[in-house]
Amino acid sequence: MAYKRQVGRLPIIPADAQEHNVTCHYCIVGCGYKAYTWPVNRQGGTDPSQNKFGVNLAEQQPIDTEAWYAPSMYNVVKQNGRDVHLVVKPDVNCVVNGGLGSIRGARMAENRPSKVTGTQQQRLSDPLVWRNGVWQPTSWDDALDLVARVTARVITEGSEDDLVVSMFDHGGSAGGYENTWGTGKLYFESMKVKNARIHNRPAYMSEVHSSRDMGVDELNYAYEDYQLTDTIFIVGANPMETQTNLYLNHMVKGLQNGARMVVMDPRRTLTVASSEQFAGKDNVLHLAIKEGTDVAALNTIMTHIVDQGWTDKDFIAASTYQDGVAVPQDEAHPASLGSLEHAMQQIRMSLAEGAEICGVSADDLARAAEWIAKPKDDGSRRKCVMGYEKGIIWGNDNYRAVGALVNIALATGNIGREGGGVCRLGGHQEGYYRPSDAHVGRPAEYIDQFLIRGLGGVHHIWACDHYKTTLNASEFKRVHKRRSDMVKDAIDAAAGGSREQVVDAIMGAIRMGGLFVVDMDIIHSQIGQNAHVILPACESNEMNLTSMNGERRLRLSEKYMDRWGNSRPDCLIAAGIAQNMERVLREMGHDAYADQFKGYDWATEEDAFMDGYHKGNPEVTYERLRAMGNNGVQEPVVGFENGQLIGTPRLYTDGRFTRHGREDGKALFCASGWRGWQAPGKAREQAAHRFWINNVRANIFWQNQFLDQKNDFIQDRYPHPFVEMNPDDMVELGLNPGDLIEIVNANGVTQGMAYPLPTIKRNTVAMVFGSPAGSQGNVVNPGVNELVLPDYKHCWGDIRKISNATAQTAGISFKSHEVVL
Numbered sequence: 001m002a003y004k005r006q007v008g009r010l011p012i013i014p015a016d017a018q019e020h021n022v023t024c025h026y027c028i029v030g031c032g033y034k035a036y037t038w039p040v041n042r043q044g045g046t047d048p049s050q051n052k053f054g055v056n057l058a059e060q061q062p063i064d065t066e067a068w069y070a071p072s073m074y075n076v077v078k079q080n081g082r083d084v085h086l087v088v089k090p091d092v093n094c095v096v097n098g099g100l101g102s103i104r105g106a107r108m109a110e111n112r113p114s115k116v117t118g119t120q121q122q123r124l125s126d127p128l129v130w131r132n133g134v135w136q137p138t139s140w141d142d143a144l145d146l147v148a149r150v151t152a153r154v155i156t157e158g159s160e161d162d163l164v165v166s167m168f169d170h171g172g173s174a175g176g177y178e179n180t181w182g183t184g185k186l187y188f189e190s191m192k193v194k195n196a197r198i199h200n201r202p203a204y205m206s207e208v209h210s211s212r213d214m215g216v217d218e219l220n221y222a223y224e225d226y227q228l229t230d231t232i233f234i235v236g237a238n239p240m241e242t243q244t245n246l247y248l249n250h251m252v253k254g255l256q257n258g259a260r261m262v263v264m265d266p267r268r269t270l271t272v273a274s275s276e277q278f279a280g281k282d283n284v285l286h287l288a289i290k291e292g293t294d295v296a297a298l299n300t301i302m303t304h305i306v307d308q309g310w311t312d313k314d315f316i317a318a319s320t321y322q323d324g325v326a327v328p329q330d331e332a333h334p335a336s337l338g339s340l341e342h343a344m345q346q347i348r349m350s351l352a353e354g355a356e357i358c359g360v361s362a363d364d365l366a367r368a369a370e371w372i373a374k375p376k377d378d379g380s381r382r383k384c385v386m387g388y389e390k391g392i393i394w395g396n397d398n399y400r401a402v403g404a405l406v407n408i409a410l411a412t413g414n415i416g417r418e419g420g421g422v423c424r425l426g427g428h429q430e431g432y433y434r435p436s437d438a439h440v441g442r443p444a445e446y447i448d449q450f451l452i453r454g455l456g457g458v459h460h461i462w463a464c465d466h467y468k469t470t471l472n473a474s475e476f477k478r479v480h481k482r483r484s485d486m487v488k489d490a491i492d493a494a495a496g497g498s499r500e501q502v503v504d505a506i507m508g509a510i511r512m513g514g515l516f517v518v519d520m521d522i523i524h525s526q527i528g529q530n531a532h533v534i535l536p537a538c539e540s541n542e543m544n545l546t547s548m549n550g551e552r553r554l555r556l557s558e559k560y561m562d563r564w565g566n567s568r569p570d571c572l573i574a575a576g577i578a579q580n581m582e583r584v585l586r587e588m589g590h591d592a593y594a595d596q597f598k599g600y601d602w603a604t605e606e607d608a609f610m611d612g613y614h615k616g617n618p619e620v621t622y623e624r625l626r627a628m629g630n631n632g633v634q635e636p637v638v639g640f641e642n643g644q645l646i647g648t649p650r651l652y653t654d655g656r657f658t659r660h661g662r663e664d665g666k667a668l669f670c671a672s673g674w675r676g677w678q679a680p681g682k683a684r685e686q687a688a689h690r691f692w693i694n695n696v697r698a699n700i701f702w703q704n705q706f707l708d709q710k711n712d713f714i715q716d717r718y719p720h721p722f723v724e725m726n727p728d729d730m731v732e733l734g735l736n737p738g739d740l741i742e743i744v745n746a747n748g749v750t751q752g753m754a755y756p757l758p759t760i761k762r763n764t765v766a767m768v769f770g771s772p773a774g775s776q777g778n779v780v781n782p783g784v785n786e787l788v789l790p791d792y793k794h795c796w797g798d799i800r801k802i803s804n805a806t807a808q809t810a811g812i813s814f815k816s817h818e819v820v821l
Ligand SMILES: Nc1nc2c(c(=O)[nH]1)N[C@H]1C(S)=C(S)[C@@H](COP(=O)(O)OP(=O)(O)OC[C@H]3O[C@@H](n4cnc5c(=O)[nH]c(N)nc54)[C@H](O)[C@@H]3O)O[C@H]1N2
Pocket: 173, 174, 175, 199, 200, 201, 390, 394, 427, 462, 463, 464, 465, 466, 469, 470, 471, 520, 521, 522, 523, 525, 537, 538, 539, 540, 570, 695, 696, 702, 703, 704, 705, 706, 769, 770, 776, 777, 780, 792, 793
């Protein structure tokens, strides 16, 4: 972004600029933004009649004015073939963010591709096919024909089980109801692909099986519940950095209204540090448990609540199952489910026992239970809203840990009520609409291991980069590269041959253990280095896209600029694959099979939306969503009256729980007994190495930095993944700030930059995950739970110095990340 560092002034948005509704396409929170565009040859003026804000810009503006925008919110992009100015700024009227941006969302404009300002030149503009040792740009017809020919040969000579698919299941960019439907229809309706995995985990299943099995959908509250509650209980999440405006616009307001906060996280997070500043230290309780001991801590809190009689007896009687075991423990259920009494037989843990296992005091565990559930002096119930995310989802014993938390919410009647809720804080926005995935089975196939074992012949990859983000990544990369290189070599050897000859050569390599790789992405990613065909997608706002946020708020984020080059929406790429499959299969004489690939005659993303989501939700159309603006409507949509879609602010207000499909509507408790390290190899690794390699997200980065890896504003700050370390550990290892280090264990090696943080516990580090300059997943072992949920967060290693700080790292600030607000 160097070009803007010299910019002294930016154009004023004219009064007649076009206005578009935008939902930030990064995190789950889904903040509302407005995009303004106008012709590049003019700008507004200071007179109120001449600018979009309608104010006199010749005067000094008040401190909280809306009438400004930052350089990062500006760019010049193409719209209908013409250059236009673009400003994307937070929408003050959106109830989600109330005008707040974040360091990620407020850079949406500067991260648009532009020929004029030179931003994001890395974006893919044309399909690429591996030819003669390079990725050669080509037409869609040529690329899709090759994809279809190889895929059709593989699944007809073998079976659909030989097609392996990695696919996003989220909203925001690289997702949304349009794109999950496009890919879902292709792989789950036209085909019944069962060797599929989701972008962030090595199999196709839920992140929160236990909550659903208990009857509780994981997004059941409204964000305003944080402002209506007495206590905010955060488990394994760091919302200040990862759900930033949910934290700033809702949780902070709750704290300012007098709510207390309990945070269960082995690490002192910025959420703890900043909440102490907003609420006072006495109102924030940090349970700095030993890593992986959440089940024990939650069970101890639950036991104390039950023993003190602080449960909500009326709610339990009316809304939860009463008769012992409802679902026994088996292969598909890592714990039994049933009545409170049944669950307590497994859960019971005294304060002393819990304190011993978790490494926090019995007093603190008792205080957490009090803050969550002890009735107030007047006898009224305390309200508590509970939020959790990757610290337990990618933690020890996922099924039981999530179940143990939902148990507390059920026992205290904190679901379906104002100021309550037990919810994932979430990752991306949601946008899941697909045909049934029941054929995948439970437990699902562990896809990474399937590929490592040499199985599968074709790999379709949609919007994910396992090189940076999977577990056991060192081995995965070695095998994936070796297998795809076999196919590259075969293509190179067949150079100059006809399409049939090249496909025959590819098939020969596949039979020898090779893997044909097709990558759908917006850039040439690291796993894309293994691809033989790369298909360029466009992002949200280069297409219309619908998604819902963490309180199920559904919005249409509008297209305001042209697609980059010949890129296409993912749903239309899926349609193109389907159409080519139909043609090729027919040519091969498989007419009946070819017929399964009919029904993709979509000209636009709206057609895909109408074919999928709209059919299941007939009230919802683009036109109606557009009219609902940035505040949208909370799903499920239950009607349409007076020009408005009618939504549902909270789930389960009637006390009936249905997510598990039980007709009695009774929620089940989870017998979430503590069983130590659940995933294979974890306990052994912990004993063998000095440092716990906690891996975390940071405010400044979005995911694997795909749009930031060429952005010098970001790269000048952290040219290498930061590895936060206690200064005393650094002294012992002879490390100075900015020194480059290696993290080593039996799984592999990764590298980063030592970053001192006085408040981090000794012998633990916090490394930012997913960096292109050092993949934390290299050192994560392959251990998963019974349902193939990975435990990314728990990994141990030793640290050694590679080099002194480089010229680049020596120049950056090593101030504590714990800033005073
Ligand atoms: N060690 C460790 N590993 C983890 C985690 C962890 O906490 N620790 N967390 C896990 C989690 S929760 C997640 S979500 C994953 C993330 O893992 P990934 O999904 O692999 O990572 P992303 O950075 O989200 O990758 C997005 C890719 O999609 C591309 N893309 C962006 N927009 C579009 C689009 O519109 N269409 C297409 N086709 N492509 C697009 C980007 O260029 C990028 O290459 O990592 C997981 N891995």
